[in-house]
Amino acid sequence: MTTRFGSHDHWQIEHDVHDIVWLNCDRKGESSNSLSREVITELGEILSIIETIEPAGLVIGSAKPGSFILGADIREFDEFDDADAVSDLIRQGHEVFARLENLSCHTVAAIHGFALGGGLELALCCDYIVALNVPETRVGFPEVKLGIFPGLGGTTRITERVGGLAGMQLMLTTRNLRAPAARGMGVIDELVDEFSSLHWAARRAVMQKRRKRKASLSASATNRQPVRALVAKVLRKKTAEKANPAHYPAPFQMIDLWEEHRDNRRRMFDGEAQRVGQLMVGDTARNLRRLFFLTERMKGLGKGEDFKVRRVHVVGAGVMGGDIAAWCVLQGMEVTLQDRELKFIEPALKRARSLFKRRLKKRPAVEVAVSRLLPDVAGDGVPRADVIIEAIYEDADAKRALYAQMEPHMAEHAVLATNTSALPLEELARELAAPERLIGLHFFNPVAKMPLVEVVHGEQTADSWIKRGCAFCSQINRFPLPTKSAPGFLVNRVLAPYLMEAFTLMLEGIDKETIDAAAIRFGMPMGPIELADVVGLDVCMKVAETLASGDVDAQRALLQKKLDAGHLGKKSGEGFYLWTKGRSNRQSVDVDSPYGDQIATRLMTPFLDECRSASADGIVADDDLLDAGIVFGTGFAPFLGGPMHYLEQQEADFR
Missing domain, CATH: 3.40.50.720 (NAD(P)-binding Rossmann-like Domain)
Structure with a gap:
């Protein structure tokens, strides 16, 4: 679009009679906005002009009807193999965002729809954030799901805005907040109920030089030592209950960065660039991005009809x-x-x-x-x-x-x-x-x-x-x-030999907690014995009748004993474990040993063999969809990118 600001592919610009510049993201050729390198580069060029003309204010919004900015363009992430190159690119983004944050004029972000990841990080650079209060408006940081953490200043700016504990929890949980919840937390400053009101609220915020609310003293205290170290310890413990740092390093890297450097903005930004650069080229992030694109493919299967x-x-x-x-x-x-x-x-x-x-x-x-x-x-x-x-x-x-x-x-x-x-x-x-x-x-x-x-x-x-x-x-x-x-079909076919092998291990005298712990250490979200309880032991019996292998009579006898006692698993309150308020009484045990690895190998070998067999039989269209189905149907270790991808990588490493 050509204006007095020059020609730009991805931004619409209007300079009105009240000396306010309206800058709307409109990524060319895309149905929604994302922050590609070109989009950020053009933003830097536009900011250079704004720095020169010094208008009364700048309002950043979106020309797309459905959203603000969805985040960085994930498609560009796989272009890099070198962590230093990624870090350099992040620092360039930091420089552009810092210029927005330091403009002499008053700045306002006007959000409708999704403002996620880099889109929210951009909004946080502004003096004030106003948003449309509709169900479609969501804000959040999904980066941890992709094996990284916010890389354009989000770790610094969100913890400044809402306090260390609330900001870190928002990033660690990857929650998408609806507009009222974001307003209550302090992420958003003002809500309006009509789309037409968004423009006028942004104008009013510029004219009245409205600024973001400061975090409360108690919230701010969580950013300072010694409270910060105590909060970081709790966050690590809670995160470790859900994710193994060896498999998913990003959340732990983010906690470390915040604990070590939150009292120094420059070191926070430098550490963010360095750590996210390293994470971006790591296997976990690559495999999680692979799954993201597979989910987009599956979503596409339901469109167009x-x-x-x-x-x-x-x-x-x-x-x-x-x-x-x-x-x-x-x-x-x-x-x-x-x-x-x-x-x-x-x-x-x-x-x-x-x-x-x-x-x-x-x-x-x-x-x-x-x-x-x-x-x-x-x-x-x-x-x-x-x-x-x-x-x-x-x-x-x-x-x-x-x-x-x-x-x-x-x-x-x-x-x-x-x-x-x-x-x-x-x-x-x-x-x-x-x-x-x-x-x-x-x-x-x-x-x-x-x-x-x-x-x-x-x-x-x-x-x-x-x-x-x-x-x-x-x-x-x-x-x-x-x-x-x-x-x-696919999922139960693959799960059956896995569950039956777990029952065989129990029959050999191996404790159920040890079996489950070995599977979790491999990367499964829960062990096979606990999974059997969740599925239902009556359902497992039907699986044993139709899909079981090995010593089928012994496996069925093990299940029948439970069924005869009325122990169906989670739904009856007792199976192999006792269940209270939806949680089992499974105890954690240490299997960080060759013995634990041997048990995991016993469990996963029939699982992976059945994946190969299902692939050969063409149960789904291709191995990519097989990987997606097994990950989202069984919970197979997402950080490995899917079973067929994992097998392919193992074979490549062996060669």
């Missing part, structure tokens, strides 16, 4: 069916939930209300959600539903009988899906009038936490229905993974 889901009908109000229904309600849909009698639906309604309270917080929002979840013993919701999900018990005859009742009443456009975890779609679809319509939507437990849904297709399934299934998954904020109908 003109299929808008407003109503969902779920048959089967057990744990899985009820939780699927509740999750769809949380995503704004109206859901009818069917079972044989109301008494079977009532526990699901109770669980749903608890979920709504945890997620929505405020009573009016909770009540609105409750009103969208309707018990439906008669199945009256079938004709109106866009998606029908069958989640009854695993019996092919019962499922076919149910489809025979529903199919004549379904809308022509409606998806018919089963949540079966084992039965072949070809067997379930054989009596349907339109067998090409049936797909699998295989959710994982717990539904509200597991981000993957296998979109299962049989030989008879038409591509159009697979695409609709993927579109539905995207609309409920889940990653769709198109998967062939085969025993265990």
Whole structure:
């Protein structure tokens, strides 16, 4: 765009009659804004002119309708192999941001939509931040998820603005704050309710020279010694409960930097550039970026299909069916939930209300959600539903009988899906009038936490229905993974030999805590014995019946003993572990030894072998999607980039 400021590809500039410069990011050729090297370079050129003309004020906003700035352009991260080169580039960004921070005129950031990572770091350079108070406005620092930490001054400026403890927690948790929460914390200074008001609020802030609130004395004290050292110790301990520093060094590097240098701004910026540069070229960050791009690919599988889901009908109000229904309600849909009698639906309604309270917080929002979840013993919701999900018990005859009742009443456009975890779609679809319509939507437990849904297709399934299934998954904020109908599909097929090997180790006399600790040390989010409790030992028994290998009789006997005692795992309060308020009584044990490595090797060998086998059988389209499915379906060590990628790297290292 050509103005008195010259021609720029990525910024729109207006200098109004009140001597305010309005600078709106509008990255060329992109639907949303991100901070590429070109965008930052152009910003520096524009700041040079502003430094010369010294206007009354500068307002930085976005010309994109959906967001402010999403952060740095992650696509550029893989261009570098040299840490020093990355650090030099970060220092150049620091220089541009410092010039914005030090302008003689008053500066305001006007945020609508997402302001994440580098976008928030840019806003923090301004004297004042005003934001549009809508659900789409979110602010936060997601960098730790990518194996780095904020690299454009965020570690310094956010801890200055809100205090050390609150600022570090925001970066460590990678939480995206809604506008009111950000205002309450002090990240945002002012909220407006109308988009048109954003412009006038920014103008008023310039004219009145409004400035950010200072952190309270108690918040500021957490940035100073000796309090800072105590806070850092607590943060390290809490972070280590969730992440192994050997696998995920970024959060620990950030805590170290803050503890060592927070009382010196120059050393903070220098340390940020050096440490983020080193992290950026490390294996963990490379592998986490790989997974990020794979998630973008899976999101893309649900786009481009003109299929808008407003109503969902779920048959089967057990744990899985009820939780699927509740999750769809949380995503704004109206859901009818069917079972044989109301008494079977009532526990699901109770669980749903608890979920709504945890997620929505405020009573009016909770009540609105409750009103969208309707018990439906008669199945009256079938004709109106866009998606029908069958989640009854695993019996092919019962499922076919149910489809025979529903199919004549379904809308022509409606998806018919089963949540079966084992039965072949070809067997379930054989009596349907339109067998090409049936797909699998295989959710994982717990539904509200597991981000993957296998979109299962049989030989008879038409591509159009697979695409609709993927579109539905995207609309409920889940990653769709198109998967062939085969025993265990992908995730359960790979988990089965892993769980069975863990049971075999127990039968050999190895303590369950030791087995779980070895898996966690390898990089799994939880061990296989605890995972079996979470999945449900009754479900594990079905897996043992259909997918088990090794000493199957002994494995089944081990499970049957638990089932006979009524110990189903987490859902019954006891399995291999005791469960209280959703937490097991598993004790941590030290397996940092060759013995621990041997156990991990025993566990992971059948897991990885089955990944190879699934790849050879073409269960999903390619190894990249296999990696994504296994990471998000089983929790396989994200820092390794996926099992097939890990095997490839191991083979390369061996050569």
